[in-house]
Amino acid sequence: MITFELNGEAVEVDIAADTPLLWVVRDHFKLKGSKFGCGMGLCGACSMLVDGQSIRTCNFPVAAISGRKVTTIEGLGNPERLSALQQAWVDNSVAQCGYCQSGQLISATALLNNNLNPSDSEIDEAMSGNICRCGTYPRIKKAIADVAKKAGAPSAGVNVFVPGQEG
Numbered sequence: 001m002i003t004f005e006l007n008g009e010a011v012e013v014d015i016a017a018d019t020p021l022l023w024v025v026r027d028h029f030k031l032k033g034s035k036f037g038c039g040m041g042l043c044g045a046c047s048m049l050v051d052g053q054s055i056r057t058c059n060f061p062v063a064a065i066s067g068r069k070v071t072t073i074e075g076l077g078n079p080e081r082l083s084a085l086q087q088a089w090v091d092n093s094v095a096q097c098g099y100c101q102s103g104q105l106i107s108a109t110a111l112l113n114n115n116l117n118p119s120d121s122e123i124d125e126a127m128s129g130n131i132c133r134c135g136t137y138p139r140i141k142k143a144i145a146d147v148a149k150k151a152g153a154p155s156a157g158v159n160v161f162v163p164g165q166e167g
């Protein structure tokens, strides 16, 4: 039995230890927001937060997640209460086909959780592992920069997602 935290809830699963986390989350827990792209850790479509860091889950064995905190796109916010980044995604009409965007938002969240004032090149570096075949990169960058800018103003009241402190 493998136990971990999924979007703030303690969960357990009885499954082969080498099953990729992506399939545990999608097939066992029925959370379909994280996508399968390359299956080789190259595209970022399957990204989830693990203890606040963006990791590729398509080749990440579920056994390695034991006792850790996993957050998927479903845990960042919901239609009634979007995270600041999700709202910026909407405001900037970031998504095109949308397939990569769950992973993009996870990596952007990890970036801002670690660095609320990223430079242009820091955004590029943090997001470089997430591929978008539709080419939405400029809008992704703009959305991240918008949130960072607002978060820099104390009166802005921006809700930046912090894993384990949501509520």
Ligand code: FES
Pocket (backbone or CB within 6 Å): 035, 036, 037, 038, 039, 040, 041, 042, 043, 044, 045, 046, 047, 056, 057, 058, 059
């Ligand atoms: S599906 Fe995991 S990195 Fe591409």
Ligand code: FES
Pocket (backbone or CB within 6 Å): 095, 096, 097, 098, 099, 100, 101, 131, 132, 133, 134, 135, 136
């Ligand atoms: S929006 Fe289509 S792949 Fe990124």
